[in-house]
Amino acid sequence: MSGPIINWIDKRFPLTSFVKHELTDYPTPRNLSYWWNFGFLAGIVLVLQVATGIFLAMHYKADATLAFDSIQHIMREVNYGWLLRYMHAVGASAFFFVIFVHMARTLYYGSFRAPRELLWWTGQGLLLMLMATAFMGYLLPWGQMSFWGATVITNLFKVTPFIGEQVVIWLRGDYSVGDDTLTRFFSLHYLFPFLIIGAVIVHLVALHTVKSSNPSGIDLKDKDNIPFHPYFTAKDLYGLGIFLIVYSVFVFFMPNSLIEPANNVPANPMMTPNHIVPEWYFLPFYAILRSVPNMFGGVVAMALSVMMFAFMPFLDRSRIPGGARYRPIYRLQFYLFLIDMLVLGYVGYKPPTNPSIVVVGQVATFCYFASFFVVPFVSKMEENWLIKRGLPAGIMELMEREKRDLEARKEEHRRRKGDRI
Amino acid sequence: MSKLLKIMLLGCLSMSAFAEEAKLEKIQVPTDKPSIAKGAEDWINNCLTCHTMKYVKYRDLLSLGIDKAKVDGWRGEASLDTPLTAQMPEAVAMATFAKLPPDLSLMAQARDGGPNYVYSYLIGYYVKPDGSVGNHIFPETKMPDPLGISSAANAAERAEKQKTAKSIVTFLTWAADPHAGERDTLGKYVIAYLVVLSALLYVVKKQIWSRLK
Ligand code: HEM
Numbered sequence: 001m002s003g004p005i006i007n008w009i010d011k012r013f014p015l016t017s018f019v020k021h022e023l024t025d026y027p028t029p030r031n032l033s034y035w036w037n038f039g040f041l042a043g044i045v046l047v048l049q050v051a052t053g054i055f056l057a058m059h060y061k062a063d064a065t066l067a068f069d070s071i072q073h074i075m076r077e078v079n080y081g082w083l084l085r086y087m088h089a090v091g092a093s094a095f096f097f098v099i100f101v102h103m104a105r106t107l108y109y110g111s112f113r114a115p116r117e118l119l120w121w122t123g124q125g126l127l128l129m130l131m132a133t134a135f136m137g138y139l140l141p142w143g144q145m146s147f148w149g150a151t152v153i154t155n156l157f158k159v160t161p162f163i164g165e166q167v168v169i170w171l172r173g174d175y176s177v178g179d180d181t182l183t184r185f186f187s188l189h190y191l192f193p194f195l196i197i198g199a200v201i202v203h204l205v206a207l208h209t210v211k212s213s214n215p216s217g218i219d220l221k222d223k224d225n226i227p228f229h230p231y232f233t234a235k236d237l238y239g240l241g242i243f244l245i246v247y248s249v250f251v252f253f254m255p256n257s258l259i260e261p262a263n264n265v266p267a268n269p270m271m272t273p274n275h276i277v278p279e280w281y282f283l284p285f286y287a288i289l290r291s292v293p294n295m296f297g298g299v300v301a302m303a304l305s306v307m308m309f310a311f312m313p314f315l316d317r318s319r320i321p322g323g324a325r326y327r328p329i330y331r332l333q334f335y336l337f338l339i340d341m342l343v344l345g346y347v348g349y350k351p352p353t354n355p356s357i358v359v360v361g362q363v364a365t366f367c368y369f370a371s372f373f374v375v376p377f378v379s380k381m382e383e384n385w386l387i388k389r390g391l392p393a394g395i396m397e398l399m400e401r402e403k404r405d406l407e408a409r410k411e412e413h414r415r416r417k418g419d420r421i
Numbered sequence: 422m423s424k425l426l427k428i429m430l431l432g433c434l435s436m437s438a439f440a441e442e443a444k445l446e447k448i449q450v451p452t453d454k455p456s457i458a459k460g461a462e463d464w465i466n467n468c469l470t471c472h473t474m475k476y477v478k479y480r481d482l483l484s485l486g487i488d489k490a491k492v493d494g495w496r497g498e499a500s501l502d503t504p505l506t507a508q509m510p511e512a513v514a515m516a517t518f519a520k521l522p523p524d525l526s527l528m529a530q531a532r533d534g535g536p537n538y539v540y541s542y543l544i545g546y547y548v549k550p551d552g553s554v555g556n557h558i559f560p561e562t563k564m565p566d567p568l569g570i571s572s573a574a575n576a577a578e579r580a581e582k583q584k585t586a587k588s589i590v591t592f593l594t595w596a597a598d599p600h601a602g603e604r605d606t607l608g609k610y611v612i613a614y615l616v617v618l619s620a621l622l623y624v625v626k627k628q629i630w631s632r633l634k
Contacts, residue, residue: 030633072476072526072527075598075600076476076599076600082598082600082604083604083607086604226633230629231629231630231633234622234625234626234629234630235626235630237622237625237626238619238622238623238625238626240622241615241618241619241622241623242619244615244619245612245615245616245619248608248611248612248615249608249612251608252604252605252607252608252609252611252612253605253608255604256530256535256598259530261530261531261532261533261535262531264527264530264531264597265523265527265531
């Protein structure tokens, strides 16, 4: 890229050099599989949500007496309003689906380990913000499930020590979920996606500092890195095409499969729906909440269950690179964890009337936390076993080198400290 | 805590009531305009006495191809932009049923089972041994058998009423999501386009990656 205008700008602002450094020439491991597409997809879904959301907000009315009608106005009278609304509602599910795959990829390949801890933690922050955004957005249509979902979840803050009641009122803006809750949720639902965009930038800065991990787990030499453009732009765009096909099947042919029937009944504080279920992406965590018989314990368990991922860099002490690829036991743990998540999701969906469902939920909750807590021990045992059994030469070499580097750094650190005394 | 417990308990109780309910009849709901128009007519004749459809206006009926004269007959003095409003005043309904008949605009999507639920509910009336009328799907319902299916004299009459019920459900399904037809058509084009686009992108990707040694 050149020309007088670009030149003029480049003297004053790193336009082309930035694009060149961070996008087109950005070195990327050539062996990245399609599982590495999902970060890009998450970015696209974020843009889709913001774009459809802004147009929805032009017709939506954040007022308890008008909100439900305004959604129907969007669905019936606004030109292609039905498309906007279905894209946005399906988009929220798509966002979680993509993020869950993205996280599973990271867990499988152990990409959360050094030096990518900060990258992983910013991702954890993004997950929390996404959950908050979706939760607040779900109140806006002001259907029965919107209202009762928000009631149940805000009510959980009652367990805050000493000031529980006040916190709940503070969140709702009233004694019960009502107009004041709706207006504040709308305001924050509009704000949060922009905070998410900011956090995504931080996430990407961290990524570009430490660079992408890759399925081999080894930091590839320069000759195995290829420029992002055109190789990964082409690969990501192809993945985007496939993603959009699946997304469109939902938007055009089964949009209501993701909207609870009860949410097509206007909110009615006098009538509790038969069965309060959150959206599918909250179900495993909801199951954990319900599996603890005590409310305080349940809330703590639920909060902890979401936050457990943040501990992974501390829990997984194995020095074997490549995540599950070279670690059969870790791989087994990974798949068991996924199955446990599905069981929890099922339990969260079922009403807790059936005692066997409750027991299954409690066992699955125990397994959920256990699968994190056993990681430090299992990973060390597995490492010793694998070393004894013999690892590929390249990998052993890499681990030896990393060990030497670590020793050297420690030595350096001691020496500097000694200097200061 | 007690509130949450109550909510959950209520949820459990009503859910167990749900589980005992009879199986729903499954129907294939037509989506062509003449069937929907016929359904609108059946709905107005059988249900408008008690039920409102606040999101459907008389003008929308014209777009279904229903005769202007017929629509004018139904709406009387009301303007074309009036929603289909129950003939029975709310106070009378309240006095008769002790609750208001619900708005039916979104009914086909507002219950588990959707259109199948409404259909099964409408044809679910039967005469109990004690001579009173019950409903298999919603036993404690306050709505009196609107199509008189419980008093059908023979199989032919019953089949006739089932046909009316299906026709009404056709209209309700349309009313709950009037753009469904348009969505379907557009969706086919969008997906066809995306499939071609993805195929091309795949070729481009292959081509570009083949440059790597
Ligand atoms: C992080 C991205 C976002 C997520 C995950 C998200 C999620 C949601 C969800 C789950 C709903 C309820 C959908 C339904 O059942 O109908 C919703 C509704 C809504 N959102 Fe968002 N949203 C996002 C961004 C935005 C943005 C940037 C705006 C811009 C103002 C916006 C405006 C709205 C409006 C007006 C509604 C009510 C209309 C409706 O319910 O369809 N959203 N959102």
